[in-house]
Amino acid sequence: MRNLTQDNITQAVIARFAQTPDARLKEIMTALVQHLHAFAREVRLTEEEWFRGIDFLTRVGHITDDKRQEFILLSDTLGLSMLTIAMNNEKPAGCTESTVFGPFYVEGAPHYELGDDVAHGAPGVPCLVRGRVRGLDGEPVPGAEIHVWQADAEGKYDVQRSDLREHLARGVLQANDRGEYFFRSILAEAYPIPDDGPVGDMLKATKRHPWRPAHLHFMIKAPGYETLITHVFRNGDPYLDSDAVFGVRQSLVADWVKQPDGTYLVEYDFVLPRDRRAAR
Amino acid sequence: MRNLTQDNITQAVIARFAQTPDARLKEIMTALVQHLHAFAREVRLTEEEWFRGIDFLTRVGHITDDKRQEFILLSDTLGLSMLTIAMNNEKPAGCTESTVFGPFYVEGAPHYELGDDVAHGAPGVPCLVRGRVRGLDGEPVPGAEIHVWQADAEGKYDVQRSDLREHLARGVLQANDRGEYFFRSILAEAYPIPDDGPVGDMLKATKRHPWRPAHLHFMIKAPGYETLITHVFRNGDPYLDSDAVFGVRQSLVADWVKQPDGTYLVEYDFVLPRDRRAAR
Numbered sequence: 001m002r003n004l005t006q007d008n009i010t011q012a013v014i015a016r017f018a019q020t021p022d023a024r025l026k027e028i029m030t031a032l033v034q035h036l037h038a039f040a041r042e043v044r045l046t047e048e049e050w051f052r053g054i055d056f057l058t059r060v061g062h063i064t065d066d067k068r069q070e071f072i073l074l075s076d077t078l079g080l081s082m083l084t085i086a087m088n089n090e091k092p093a094g095c096t097e098s099t100v101f102g103p104f105y106v107e108g109a110p111h112y113e114l115g116d117d118v119a120h121g122a123p124g125v126p127c128l129v130r131g132r133v134r135g136l137d138g139e140p141v142p143g144a145e146i147h148v149w150q151a152d153a154e155g156k157y158d159v160q161r162s163d164l165r166e167h168l169a170r171g172v173l174q175a176n177d178r179g180e181y182f183f184r185s186i187l188a189e190a191y192p193i194p195d196d197g198p199v200g201d202m203l204k205a206t207k208r209h210p211w212r213p214a215h216l217h218f219m220i221k222a223p224g225y226e227t228l229i230t231h232v233f234r235n236g237d238p239y240l241d242s243d244a245v246f247g248v249r250q251s252l253v254a255d256w257v258k259q260p261d262g263t264y265l266v267e268y269d270f271v272l273p274r275d276r277r278a279a280r
Numbered sequence: 281m282r283n284l285t286q287d288n289i290t291q292a293v294i295a296r297f298a299q300t301p302d303a304r305l306k307e308i309m310t311a312l313v314q315h316l317h318a319f320a321r322e323v324r325l326t327e328e329e330w331f332r333g334i335d336f337l338t339r340v341g342h343i344t345d346d347k348r349q350e351f352i353l354l355s356d357t358l359g360l361s362m363l364t365i366a367m368n369n370e371k372p373a374g375c376t377e378s379t380v381f382g383p384f385y386v387e388g389a390p391h392y393e394l395g396d397d398v399a400h401g402a403p404g405v406p407c408l409v410r411g412r413v414r415g416l417d418g419e420p421v422p423g424a425e426i427h428v429w430q431a432d433a434e435g436k437y438d439v440q441r442s443d444l445r446e447h448l449a450r451g452v453l454q455a456n457d458r459g460e461y462f463f464r465s466i467l468a469e470a471y472p473i474p475d476d477g478p479v480g481d482m483l484k485a486t487k488r489h490p491w492r493p494a495h496l497h498f499m500i501k502a503p504g505y506e507t508l509i510t511h512v513f514r515n516g517d518p519y520l521d522s523d524a525v526f527g528v529r530q531s532l533v534a535d536w537v538k539q540p541d542g543t544y545l546v547e548y549d550f551v552l553p554r555d556r557r558a559a560r
Contacts, residue, residue, distance in 0.1 A: 001522055001523070001526070001528070002383070002520065002521060002528045002529060002533075003520045003528075003529050003530055004359075004366070004526055005366055006363055006366040006367045008365065009359050009362055009363050009526060010359065010363070012359070012526060013358060013359035013526065016488055016522075017488070018485075019486070019487040019488075020486040020487060021487065022485070023304070025485060025486065026486070027323055028323050028325075028329065029482075029486060031319055031322050032319060033324045033358055033359065034319075035316070035319035035322070036358060036360055037313045037317075037359065037360065037363055038315055039311055039312060039314075039315035039316075040360060040363055040364060040367070041363070041367070042311050042315070043307055043308050043311045044367055045308075045364050045367070045409060046364075046368055047364055047365065047368050049308065050360070050364045050427055052362070054349070054351045054352055054355065057337070057340075057341070057351045058341065058344055058349070058351055060337075060341060061337070061338065061340060061341010061342060061344055062341060062344070064338055064341055064342070069334070069338070071337045071338055072332045072334055075330070075334065078293060078312070078313055078316060079284075079289050079290065079292070079313065079317065080320060080330070080332070082284060082289055082314055083286055083289050083317055083320055083321070084288070084320060084325050084327055084330045085327065085328075086284070086285055086286040086289065087286045087320070087321070087324055087325070088326055089329050096549035143559070149508065185537070189314045196504070202309075205300070205302070205305060205307070206296075206297050206299070206300040206305065206309060207299040207300060207301065208296055208297070208299075224461050240282065240339070241281045241282060242281055242296075243281070246281070246284055246289060246292060246293065248281070248282045249282060249283050250282045250283055250285075253282075
């Protein structure tokens with residue numbers, strides 16, 4: 001293990017993981033080293049570029065706190081998040097598709113009753129959201145726990161506001177006995193992902209725009225069913241075909257319909273598969 | 281760009297980098313996406329594992345500060361640092377080999393005169409270090425700037441001590457007109473890399489030891505010559521064949537010779553290639 005060269009170092013590093021007790025961890029570390037080294041070798045990474053990479057990751061780490069997750073943003077913008085979701089959420093036809101979780105979910109959002117206004121004062125055009133949660137056979141999923149979160153009319157999630165004292169435009173609701181849900185909120189608008197940090201620098205340097213098409217985030221949990229993490233996108237948004245985080249699925253695009261009083265209505269039904277893991 | 285699947289998302293992400301003005305950055309981002317996705321695909325990364333990866337990197341970022349660089353430590357322990365160094369430092373035969381920079385170099389170390397004690401009070405057995413800096417044709421490199429840094433008898437670099445008020449066991453010297461250098465310090469001892477953070481967790485989970493064989497760090501700069509970043513290792517150290525960061529080269533191993541008075545002497549000559557970049 002002396003005099004390692006660019007030709008034999010990869011095998012030497014992999015050999016160092018040979019005693020890993022957890023077989024899955026060993027598999028992951030082995031593949032990680034192989035692909036990381038293959039990347040460096042393919043581009044013939046220079047020492048200065050290596051250092052810039054270290055510096056970039058350091059900046060990603062330092063801007064990340066309990067309200068901003070720049071590593072998730074990086075994974076999202078490199079398509080790693082959506083690839084992981086696609087690999088792990090092959091569902092039976094007819095089920096609602098999954099998409100990226102994103103960096104803006106937070107624990108401890110307020111609970112609301114059906115019909116309440118989850119906007120809770122966030123700026124935006126009023127909007128009614130409603131639909132049903134059901135299983136693949138059409139059965140209602142009574143009492144499903146529905147987490148919803150969204151950006152406001154200015155493209156900001158509540159946690160992006162430094163003066164925040166209460167959660168806005170996010171909440172937890174429970175579907176009724178027929179699996180129905182309905183709540184008031186505000187119209188979703190397209191917004192740029194936070195681009196004042198290192199991920200934004202990467203987007204600018206590569207001439208990528210930071211925009212996400214307008215959407216509502218949903219996470220839906222119900223006993224006996226797989227948890228669904230998804231969005232409902234707003235039809236007609238100009239960024240549906242160039243989402244900065246590669247999250248759009250046509251089946252998740254819905255019409256936000258303007259009502260005579262100027263408010264909006266969107267209806268969307270969620271279809272959950274039975275929890276396949278429960279059978280294990 | 282809707283309905284991306286695990287089979288076509290990689291090409292879609294790469295296409296998003298098509299407008300990158302800097303050709304080298306485009307090459308690097310393209311290769312990074314390809315290898316990152318290939319890794320995730322090969323191991324069929326689960327969503328939980330993805331999140332553990334995000335959490336690991338977040339912890340690496342949060343423990344990193346101006347005195348501790350956990351991303352470099354991670355790169356070192358995955359062999360990426362030594363691979364990068366090996367690829368970029370293919371030198372003419374006879375030149376001193378390079379090795380890892382490590383996370384403990386700091387700017388602003390004190391300047392010393394030849395013969396001074398750079399330990400400056402750091403605990404350890406006294407040691408005299410001396411040798412010459414020369415070029416490949418044997419010519420002396422007068423006035424070469426020599427940066428040295430090392431751990432003390434307790435295996436700690438000064439920057440690892442929270443109560444530090446002055447730099448210890450690190451300094452900058454200038455070779456004399458004949459390219460000679462000599463300074464007093466303390467005996468280098470084997471030490472574990474910092475293993476109380478996420479990189480230490482990785483080492484423990486994979487049953488890897490954190491030890492580095494005893495060494496002095498050197499960075500040597502001289503006009504007209506390539507900068508050399510290397511170590512001098514201590515012969516007989518039990519970790520020479522299992523360095524936690526893969527940095528040992530046999531040509532960098534020297535004898536630390538115990539003197540009648542109990543102090544040590546190590547002699548090492550550095551041979552620098554002419555700066556090939558100067559001709560560009």
